[in-house]
Amino acid sequence: MALQYTKEQKMLRALVKEFADKEVGPRAAEMDRNESMDPTLLKMLGDLGFMGLGIPVEYGGAGMGMMEKSIVVEELARKDAATAEVMSVHNMAYLAILKHGSEELKQKFLPIAAKGGIAAFALTEPSAGSDAAGVQTTAVADGDDYIINGSKCFISNMGPQEGSFVTVLVSTDPSKGSKGFSAIVVERGTPGFTIGKREEKLGIRAADVSELIFEDCRVPKANLVGAEGKGFGYFMEALDSGRIGMASQALGIAEEALDLSIEYLKVRVQFGKPLSKQQGLQWYLADMGTKVEAARALIYEAASDMDRGDPVGKIAAIAKYYASEIGVQVTDKALQLHSGYGYMRDYPLERMYRDARIIPIYEGTSEIQKIIISRELLK
């Protein structure tokens, strides 16, 4: 069935496109150089309602679905992958609370997120990356509280500048392995919770990615999401949404790289004619365009499946795997087509090329996506 966008979705795309052109694009190079998001931009994203995209209206959000989230992330990523990353991770990070949290937890945290308080989601540890079951951070019950000890690394949306609260995957019963994992919400500023090193990265440099340290961090039991021992499932479920979001980010970068290349090939004259008249280079464009359209089809198929309530484990993994790989390939080829100009910092491709490289790594590496896909195929 051909994908049909609703009138509202078309309008949303028009809004994000305009916003990205006017507000995000002009800030992108400087935010990358300064390794920090512009707070004015983050405030605008909150004020316009982007941060509450998937939060129900009763908690101050817009109650929209994965299709809308993909549209927003894709269009933002065209102009700045770091902005798109903050948005994408944020709109995934509150999902565990939204789907499984108590009413008290929802009332407390969802309105904060909808207004622009940035949400984070902490799974990865020095010893638990692709093998998420290796989580060693513990939470021990003590009266009405949990006491959390351990550390998380490479955590997006929680750093020196960003982050209001973080849902942390902890072990509440180390004897049960991943069946003993629980999800607990920790607010910024909670005693015992500190932000460690802010990572210096190849790309998406404006976005905070940091180490989180928990030392006898006391959190009320009311901050437990859902039931003890269910945290691993909640995180894996949220990651399905996160994967479609990150695939959309790769798509946005690839689309923009393609558009820049088309424009450049038309105006760059060598050997007496525009580069666009060289068949060898036309074929590059054809390959790039084909990859972009295939990624788009996969992403919006996955997003509409999710909005219908269909299982998306396989299609989300396929979309993430494919889009993130072609994001790297298309920006690489676009840089080659721009040659010297593409390599220079004066032009956006240099940044886009660096930004695209994270996507086959985070929210599950390409290799992990292939494990998920093949497991589904062999079922």
Next chain:
Amino acid sequence: MKAIVCVKQVPDTSGKVAVNPDGTLDRASMLTIVNPDDMNAVEAALKLKDETGCKVVVVTMGPPPAEGMLRQLMAMGADEGVLVSAREFGGSDTFATSQILAAALNKMGLDPDDVVFCGRQAIDGDTAQVGPQIAEKLGMPQISYVADIHKEGSVIVCKRMLEDGYMMVETQTPCLLTCIKELNQPRYMSILGIKDCYTKPVTVYDYNALKDDPLIDPTTIGLKGSPTNILTSFTPPLKGVGMMLEGTGKSTTDQLVGMLAAKHVI
């Protein structure tokens, strides 16, 4: 209290412009945008809503797809839309358009504290006539080229921009203001606005809805009721290639004078 905004869908000048055989614009085949000055008028009305809680009604005359533009303005915060649309209204010039829009405003009913906002002028015709004509036909005070607005009850004070300065003008509501881009920075649509915009009411005024108004007469509306006659429309031909004369000496000057003389310029 209502803030009524008259808006026009105009060709996106960054795209291709198409002309009908009768010289009018082929609007159906062109990409469209909201007329830029009208966006300032919408923003002025929304600011008044922010301050006073008044209702904002956006009105446009155009073909049925113009409803999409009204929805876009509702996603910015407008509460209601009125689409004035009928075959009989097609081909109207500024005189006929203002007859029809004035009749539409009569139909909506103007309360004593209402304000009508228009953009200064549209980027397709560039006449700046429709707003002032509506005010004249409704016997309502008007302030054009408005760059600042203060409303206290039924008194409105505006800064009216002129070529060589500005004047402060005070008037009573109901009145009509034409807005310029210096007035404000139009806001974006909001996500919640987009979610709700298709649930807000849009009323269509067709010929039958307006025909009993004394302003509506076959001789005053549509192409036949338009005193403007377009003799011809054309795309201006490209100018010839320019030529640069290099050098600072007398020979270059002589060369220039020779060429100008050859073309009978001097």
